[in-house]
Amino acid sequence: MSQFENALIAKGKLEDAITTLERNVKEFPEVARSHFELGSLFLETNNKEKAIVELRKTMDVDPDHKSVGKILKTLL
Numbered sequence: 577m578s579q580f581e582n583a584l585i586a587k588g589k590l591e592d593a594i595t596t597l598e599r600n601v602k603e604f605p606e607v608a609r610s611h612f613e614l615g616s617l618f619l620e621t622n623n624k625e626k627a628i629v630e631l632r633k634t635m636d637v638d639p640d641h642k643s644v645g646k647i648l649k650t651l652l
Contacts, residue, residue, distance in 0.1 A: 581613070590621050608638035615644075624651060642652070 584593040597614040615630030
């Protein structure tokens, strides 16, 4: 996550951080880390469906991602 997104999260502005990451994945869909971070934030805000979508996109971009497979197994 960028320093900006981390600052938003630290201030409890999760929805603002989500909005920023949504723009980021729209502009750079090939960056697995952004999808993973967005999925993680969706989990943190109890939006399981959107989290699963983003975590699956992480796997599409980076099938060898170490954490996402474990998280998806717990959600599905």
